[in-house]
Amino acid sequence: MEDRMGLRELLEEDINARNYYNTLHPVVRHKVRQQADSIGSAGDLYAIANNEMTNALIDINEIYQDSDPYPFGSDVPQTKK
Known part of the structure; x- marks a missing residue:
């Protein structure tokens, strides 16, 4: 069986991987840690x-899919004269 490095070891040994990891959104970092x-x-x-970033964006998109761009039943934004 192949000896896998694991997330902790990778971040300790590879500064580029650590820098990349540190730029990730906290939700994505959490998901990555779950698969360490x-x-x-x-x-x-x-x-x-x-x-995980793709999955997060899909989840966020679903939140906004049911949003009405013009609430209160109007098709067009109203302006005051």
């Missing part, structure tokens, strides 16, 4: 983080 044992390289970190 699956990370054996910087490439794994980038792939997992990218996947």
